[in-house]
Amino acid sequence: MFVRIARKPLQKNRSPRAVPYLDLESHRLHYRIDGDTAASGKPWLMFCNSVGTDLHMWAAQVAALSHQYRLLRYDRRGHGLSSAPPPPYALSDLGHDVIALLDALEIERAHFCGLSIGGLTGQWLAIHAGERLDKLVVCATSAKIGTAESWVARIAAVRENGIGELAAATAERWFTPEFRTAEGGTVREMRDTFAATKVDGYIGCCAALAGADLREEVGRIANPVLAVSGEDDPVCPPADLEGIAVGVHWGRHVSLPGRHMVNVESASAFNAALIEFLDSDW
Structure with missing residues (x-):
């Protein structure tokens, strides 16, 4: 595998801080x-974003944890400032992107926190490369998210109408009505990020979700796991996260107010749960 770390200057209207990239054979990953x-x-703590978001979705966690941990965020392939190789993608592709980034940065082990497809990526890593992880936090996810048929239908809809048509419905799945009213600016910003997602990247990740089913394998996860659900999440309800916590060797489940983007909607409670888990003896 060809690996090169590159740094590209930001545009003049942004911070002068260089933008770091990891160049792989078919694409480049933006990280911070x-x-x-x-x-x-x-210790290192790595964050993995959901479909249709970028690394900024973890801003509240960075503000709360940067004094205790070395934090690594990245834009998954086809999202944010990362490039989009041609779809389809497999869950294993997303997992190997993480391993490549850890290798390039010479990080032997890290805690890992992922939401939605990021949580699926974390489960895949714990199953296939558990020695690279310390503790695992999976949020608003499942061992299988949706059905293959639903993701194939989503791919067809995006190819026909683009991503923007899905933005309003996505915001409703991500946040409760109360949060959408009280924090309209945050919701608009995340909806805009969703609408700007590269079509190939979105379709590729939908294909990965269509083929991802870890229900028969989660029992192999030996890393300590915290499973965090949103109490009103219509995508991955609390029962899905409870199932993961029960199915692994060492698991806990906590449910917090909110829908799918529980780390944003219940940021303070989420941060407290994350810190308590990472600081505990297991």
Whole structure:
């Protein structure tokens, strides 16, 4: 595998901080490191975003945890500033992107926190490369999300009408009506990010979701797992997260107010649960 870390200057209307990329054979991954990277004794914590978002979805977590951890965020292939190789993708492709990034940055082990398809990616990593992870946090996810038929239908709809047509309905699945009213600016920003997602990247990830079914394998996960659900999540309800927590060797489940983007809607409670879990003895 060809791996090269590149740095590209940001545009003039943005921060002068260089944009780091990892160049792979078919695409490049944009990533960002926060926290005191010189403090080699601090553990690494990696965040993995959902479909239709970018690494900024973890802003509240970075603000709360950057003093305790070295934080690694990245835009999954086809999202944010990462490029989009031709679809379809498989869940294993997304998992190998994570391993390639850890290898390139010489990170032997890290805690991992992923939401939705990011949580599926975390489960795949714990099953197939568990030695690279310490603790695993899976949020608003399942061992199988939706049905293959529903994702195939979503792909067809995006090819015909584009992504923008899905933005309003997606915001309703992501956030409760109360949050959409109280935090309209946050919701609009995330809806705009969704609408700007590369079509190939979105379709590729939908294909990965169509083929991903880890229900027979989650029992192999030996890493400590915290499963976090949104109490009103219509995509991955609390029962899905409870099932993961019960199915792994060492699992806990916590349910917080909100829908699918529970780390955004219940940021303070989410951060507290994350810190408590990562600081615990298991």
